[in-house]
Amino acid sequence: MDTEQLNARFGIRNHVIFKTGAGGLPFISVRNRHATALVSLHGGQILSYEPVSQTSDVLFLSKKSFYEDGKAIRGGIPVCWPWFGPDPKGLQRPNHGFVRTRLWEMVNTQSTTAESRIRLQFTDSQKQENTWRHPFRLELDFSIGETLSMSLTTHNTGDKTFAITQAFHTYFRIGDIGEIQVQGLENCRYFDKLDQGREKLQTGPVTVNEEVDRIYEDVDNHVVLVDPVLQRRITIDSKNCKTGVVWNPWEKSSKKMADLGNRDYRHFVCVETGNIAFDLIQIPPGGQHSLLTSFVVDDLL
Ligand code: TA6
Numbered sequence: 482m483d484t485e486q487l488n489a490r491f492g493i494r495n496h497v498i499f500k501t502g503a504g505g506l507p508f509i510s511v512r513n514r515h516a517t518a519l520v521s522l523h524g525g526q527i528l529s530y531e532p533v534s535q536t537s538d539v540l541f542l543s544k545k546s547f548y549e550d551g552k553a554i555r556g557g558i559p560v561c562w563p564w565f566g567p568d569p570k571g572l573q574r575p576n577h578g579f580v581r582t583r584l585w586e587m588v589n590t591q592s593t594t595a596e597s598r599i600r601l602q603f604t605d606s607q608k609q610e611n612t613w614r615h616p617f618r619l620e621l622d623f624s625i626g627e628t629l630s631m632s633l634t635t636h637n638t639g640d641k642t643f644a645i646t647q648a649f650h651t652y653f654r655i656g657d658i659g660e661i662q663v664q665g666l667e668n669c670r671y672f673d674k675l676d677q678g679r680e681k682l683q684t685g686p687v688t689v690n691e692e693v694d695r696i697y698e699d700v701d702n703h704v705v706l707v708d709p710v711l712q713r714r715i716t717i718d719s720k721n722c723k724t725g726v727v728w729n730p731w732e733k734s735s736k737k738m739a740d741l742g743n744r745d746y747r748h749f750v751c752v753e754t755g756n757i758a759f760d761l762i763q764i765p766p767g768g769q770h771s772l773l774t775s776f777v778v779d780d781l782l
Pocket of ligand 1: 751
């Protein structure tokens with residue numbers, strides 16, 4: 482469907498409008514009295530979320546992102562599925578799974594003046610990954626308003642159980658990486674991916690003054706990103722998951738990434754929620770699992 486057909490079928494005057502954007506891809510521009518947002522059908526990825534109370538976007542989006550089939554957009558909230566991180570089978574399949582690199586389908590849209598809802602889906606008929614053979618249907622729901630909420634529901638439509646790992650790989654825009662704190666992970670154990678995966682203990686809030694790539698275990702699903710430069714606090718709640726990630730590539734690794742500016746690392750941190758590493762989710766035939774997350778932005782008084 483082109484954007485004219487998408488608008489005819491799913492557009493909502495003043496609130497949900499489809500448009501062709503970077504790379505000739507279809508995007509959804511969302512506006513209501515509480516927030517504006519931009520959602521890419523490529524990747525099923527929200528790229529921008531700006532509550533009217535904020536003067537800067539809650540999400541970071543690289544100006545050097547790629548917008549093409551087979552590549553992930555650098556920023557917003559990429560959907561990592563059906564695996565998180567490198568291909569668990571070592572078959573050279575894409576990092577973080579294949580659904581963030583492909584076009585999703587529209588299912589429906591709803592909006593009031595206060596909240597806009599979008600449902601996308603991705604099914605096995607759309608996949609081009611011939612090494613993931615399980616029949617499935619993915620539903621991705623966004624609720625955009627005073628808060629941003631997301632739900633990723635995996636349906637097993639086949640006759641065999643399959644296992645997944647998954648995450649919302651959220652890029653938060655921040656004033657400066659050296660000033661932020663991530664609270665709520667105190668006393669959690671984590672795997673330090675930059676130190677041969679050694680298991681360590683988080684003492685105190687997470688601060689970042691070098692490259693960080695940590696998978697936190699048994700998190701209590703309530704984390705707060707405090708940004709004294711942008712003078713805001715972002716509360717990140719999640720459900721049906723036990724793991725989280727804090728990642729920043731810092732200067733050296735950033736320079737190896739063609740879709741990231743050399744100084745971009747100062748202005749984003751990834752605080753991710755999902756079912757990662759040991760938190761494997763087994764879905765039986767006919768079964769389903771929903772990964773939920775929500776974000777509330779408050780001003781720091
Ligand atoms: O979530 C952190 C991480 O797994 C890092 O190891 C790094 O690879 C990052 O994701 C970005 O991955 P990408 O494939 O989007 O470049």
